[in-house]
Amino acid sequence: MKKRLSTVLILALIVSMMVPFASFGETYVIQPGDTLWEIAQEHGMSYETLAGANSIENPHMIYAGTSLNVNLVKELDLLTTNDFHGMMEGGYESGAAKLAAYLEYYKAMNEEGTILLDAGDSFQGSPMSNLLYGEPVVKFFNEMGYTATVIGNHEFDWGIEKITETMTNNEATYPLLTANVYKDGALAEWATPYLITEVNGIKVGILGLTTPDSAVTAHKDFVGDYTFEDPIAITNAMVAELETKGAEVVITLGHIPARQDYDTKEITGELADLVNGTTGVDAAIGGHSHSRVAGKVNGIPVVMGYKHGRMIGHITLYFDTVQNEVVNSEIELIEVRKGELEVEPNAVVAEFVAGYSKELEPVFGEVVGTFTEELTRDYNLTSKAGNWFTDVMRAQSGVDFAFTNAGGIRADIDAGEVTVEELFTIMPFDNKTVTSAMTGKDIVALLEQGCTLSKGMLQISGLTFTYDSSKPEYSRVVEVTMADGTLIDLEKEYTIATNDFLAGGQDNYSTLADFTFSDAYQAELIRDQLAEELRAIGTYTPDATLRAVDVAE
Numbered sequence: 135m136k137k138r139l140s141t142v143l144i145l146a147l148i149v150s151m152m153v154p155f156a157s158f159g160e161t162y163v164i165q166p167g168d169t170l171w172e173i174a175q176e177h178g179m180s181y182e183t184l185a186g187a188n189s190i191e192n193p194h195m196i197y198a199g200t201s202l203n204v205n206l207v208k209e210l211d212l213l214t215t216n217d218f219h220g221m222m223e224g225g226y227e228s229g230a231a232k233l234a235a236y237l238e239y240y241k242a243m244n245e246e247g248t249i250l251l252d253a254g255d256s257f258q259g260s261p262m263s264n265l266l267y268g269e270p271v272v273k274f275f276n277e278m279g280y281t282a283t284v285i286g287n288h289e290f291d292w293g294i295e296k297i298t299e300t301m302t303n304n305e306a307t308y309p310l311l312t313a314n315v316y317k318d319g320a321l322a323e324w325a326t327p328y329l330i331t332e333v334n335g336i337k338v339g340i341l342g343l344t345t346p347d348s349a350v351t352a353h354k355d356f357v358g359d360y361t362f363e364d365p366i367a368i369t370n371a372m373v374a375e376l377e378t379k380g381a382e383v384v385i386t387l388g389h390i391p392a393r394q395d396y397d398t399k400e401i402t403g404e405l406a407d408l409v410n411g412t413t414g415v416d417a418a419i420g421g422h423s424h425s426r427v428a429g430k431v432n433g434i435p436v437v438m439g440y441k442h443g444r445m446i447g448h449i450t451l452y453f454d455t456v457q458n459e460v461v462n463s464e465i466e467l468i469e470v471r472k473g474e475l476e477v478e479p480n481a482v483v484a485e486f487v488a489g490y491s492k493e494l495e496p497v498f499g500e501v502v503g504t505f506t507e508e509l510t511r512d513y514n515l516t517s518k519a520g521n522w523f524t525d526v527m528r529a530q531s532g533v534d535f536a537f538t539n540a541g542g543i544r545a546d547i548d549a550g551e552v553t554v555e556e557l558f559t560i561m562p563f564d565n566k567t568v569t570s571a572m573t574g575k576d577i578v579a580l581l582e583q584g585c586t587l588s589k590g591m592l593q594i595s596g597l598t599f600t601y602d603s604s605k606p607e608y609s610r611v612v613e614v615t616m617a618d619g620t621l622i623d624l625e626k627e628y629t630i631a632t633n634d635f636l637a638g639g640q641d642n643y644s645t646l647a648d649f650t651f652s653d654a655y656q657a658e659l660i661r662d663q664l665a666e667e668l669r670a671i672g673t674y675t676p677d678a679t680l681r682a683v684d685v686a687e
Contacts, residue, residue, distance in 0.1 A: 160205035166198045178452050179207040180461060187456045207452050207461065208334050210383065211244045213237055214439055214447035216253035216421030219288070220263025221442040222270045222487050224479070228471040230274045230487055233443040234480035236470050237278055240448065247334035250278055253421035253438070254286025254344070254389030257297065259544065261498055261558035262490055267296055270490050272304040277483055282329050282340050285312040286389035286421060287348035290356040291563060298324055311342025311387060313372055314363040322360060328372060330381050336453050339381030341372050343388035345404065345422050351541075351589075354638030365390060365404070366411040373414035382458060383416045383451060391423030392438055399429050405438070406431045416460045417449050428465045435463040444471040498555030503668030505552055506675040509560070511543040513590040518676035519543045519560065520593025525677070526667045527567045527660065528595040533629040534616075535577065535597055536567075538660075539641050540590030542633065552668060561661040565633040568651040574624040578611050580645045584682070585610040589641035594681050597622065604686040612685060633660060 162173060170193045174181040185193045188202050221227045241248045252275065257268030275283065289297050289310070301310060313327035321327060328341045345351075346362040369386060376384055392405035405420040409431040420427060420438040426445065427438035437447035446468040454461040511519040520543060528536035545560045572580070577597075584592030585601045586608070600612040614622040622628075632646065639647025658666075668674060 160203065161201045162204045164196055164198050164200045164202060168196065168198070170194075170196055173202065173204070177204045177207060178209070178462065179204075179454060183207070183454050183456050183461070206456050207454050208336055209244055209247050210333055210336055210338065210451040210453055211240070211248040212251060212385065212417060212419070212437075212447070212449040212451070213240055213248060214251045214253060214419045214437055214449070215443055216389070216419070216439055216447070217255045217286070217424050217441040218252065218271065218443050219255055219259025219441065220257050220268065220271055221260050222262050222274065223260070223491065228443045229479070230270075230443070231479035231481075231484035232473075233446075233470055234274070234278055234483045235477040236446060236468065236473060236475060238480065239475060239477050240446070240468065244334075247336075249281040249331070249333055249338070251340065251385075251387050251419060252280060252283040253387055253419050254284045255288040255421060256283055256286070257300070258288040258291045259562050261555045261562070262487075262494060264558060264562050265494060265497070266490065267292060268300045269304055270487065272300060272306050273486060274483060276304070276307045277480075280308045281331060282308050282342070282387060283310050284342040284387045284389050284421075285310055285315065285325075285344050287345060287351045290348065290352035293356045294322075294324060311340065312344045313342055314346075314365055314368040315344055315348075316361045316363050317359055328376060330376065330379055335455075337380045337382045339376035339379070339384045341369060341376065341384065341386050343368065343386055343390055343408070345389050345391060347391070347422065348389075350640050350642055352640070353635050354640055355634075358638070365408050369408065369412045369415065373412065377414065383453060383460060384414055386412075386415055386418045388419065389421040390418075391425070392420045392427050392436065393423065393425050394427045394429060401427055401429050401431050401436055405436060409434045409436060417451060417463065419447065419449075426467055428467045430463075430465065435465045437465055437467070439467060442471075445469055498553060498558070500554045501551045502554060502557070502665045503552050503671065504673045505547060505549050506673060507549045509547040509676045511540070511546055511560075513540045514587050515591055516593055516679075516681040517543070518678050519546070520591075521595065521677045521679065521681065522674070523561075523660065523664070524593050524595030526663050527631045527633075530663050530667075531567055531569050531631040533569055533596075533631045535628060536595040536631040537580065537636065538593045538633050539636055539643070540593055541641060542635065543593070554665065557661050557665055561664065563635065565635050565660050566653060566658060567631050567660055567663065568634045568637050568653045569629060569631045570637070570649045570651045571627050571629050572649060573627050574614070574622040576645060576649075577622065577628065577630070578614060578624065579608075580643060581611050581614065581682075582608045583643050583645060586642075589643075591682055592643070598679075598681045598683070600683045600685050602686045603684045 171181045174184040222230045309326045343365045390405045392403035418436045424441040435449045439445040439447035448466045450464040452462040511517045524536040599614040601610040637651040
């Protein structure tokens with residue numbers, strides 16, 4: 135009997151030495167050869183935390199067989215999307231059903247400790263979402279169990295009232311946050327600044343922030359009454375309020391832009407400024423700039439998951455329940471569109487997306503004409519698409535010149551038959567053509583603003599011009615030539631057409647804000663003008679002429 139017992143003890147000792155980090159539930163039994171540092175690292179905490187929680191005075195002196203409380207650090211996972219722009223259908227984009235499958239896959243790794251967050255510009259941008267004012271997106275986010283989203287600049291494209299109506303009518307189970315959109319000196323009455331929610335026993339405060347750039351990148355009719363307060367000042371004021379209300383972790387969910395250098399990995403932009411300028415923030419999520427960002431700024435994890443659901447941002451926070459603070463974090467970007475996870479698209483999401491698609495097919499399936507070659511856009515040059523847009527606007531309005539912004543052209547169209555759906559994709563905004571009169575001097579000033587490229591190159595019709603990008607801003611235009619080959623007369627007045635978004639001076643084209651515009655020539659949406667033009671001519675060959683030429687190159 136004694137020999138048998140000795141044999142059992144020896145075997146047990148051998149097994150314990152082979153598995154030095156065997157953890158049992160909420161306790162860990164110290165094994166021969168263990169060190170406190172190794173045990174702490176294995177369980178995601180500092181050795182000080184582990185020692186303090188277990189009343190170990192000398193961390194060098196621990197004894198095999200002693201039980202330690204190791205359930206001290208909790209894992210909080212943030213799965214994030216941004217700038218989804220209503221891209222519900224798969225194909226070139228990930229599509230909601232594939233994105234849903236990826237979100238579910240990663241959420242299952244920490245079911246109780248994972249939250250889903252979206253950093254704005256969720257609705258506007260796809261034919262399906264636009265025609266239904268974001269209804270499919272709300273249904274998708276509800277199905278996935280998003281905890282919160284934030285207001286981006288494109289949430290104002292239909293007027294904020296339309297978005298809140300869509301949220302209400304479709305019983306959104308998550309709030310749409312912003313803490314820095316003010317009206318008459320106070321937070322806008324419809325705005326919800328933050329949410330405090332309990333996740334895996336941790337009280338998490340989520341603060342919504344909207345880029346101040348919204349003041350010039352959304353339609354003036356819809357944002358003119360609002361001010362977009364400094365996110366840094368608002369965050370510093372709100373962190374204290376969140377902590378007073380019990381938040382143990384604070385996350386900024388911002389439609390705030392950032393860039394990350396491919397080589398150095400340095401993160402810059404408004405999101406980096408926000409993190410550097412605030413205290414008490416444990417993680418920052420961004421959007422607006424459609425960037426790939428995953429790293430740390432001043433030790434704080436920062437993430438932005440590109441656009442259109444092509445990637446998921448993933449931040450893991452390790453919360454020390456003894457010190458009551460985040461003690462470590464990890465950040466990554468998860469590829470979805472090109473991802474190769476062996477998961478099936480979410481069947482529920484795929485079914486309702488297919489239902490919406492079938493419902494809209496009679497409208498979107500109509501063929502309105504044919505392109506003989508691909509119609510492409512270019513943000514920093516005049517383009518085939520920009521030439522077509524402005525040529526149609528000029529011809530139908532009967533004016534001398536036409537202008538539109540590069541950022542309003544959202545896609546390319548392949549050669550071949552062109553459908554209504556494709557026109558919705560390339561021109562998702564409900565802009566219309568408006569007209570006014572300007573002197574040649576004013577037009578040069580407008581072109582100078584385009585040459586800064588702050589919001590891309592101005593797209594033009596009825597004239598061409600040269601500029602020198604090596605010159606200081608607002609002194610780059612060299613020569614402006616009209617369609618008949620003559621130079622523009624700086625003193626003469628000309629008729630012009632543009633879209634009603636730019637007419638308010640938006641996208642930093644402030645010169646236009648000084649003029650009165652009329653829609654008497656054409657009250658139709660520009661998208662409808664383009665469709666009418668194609669229906670009338672049948673076939674169009676895109677004009678590749680570079681209408682703005684940089685002489686410095």
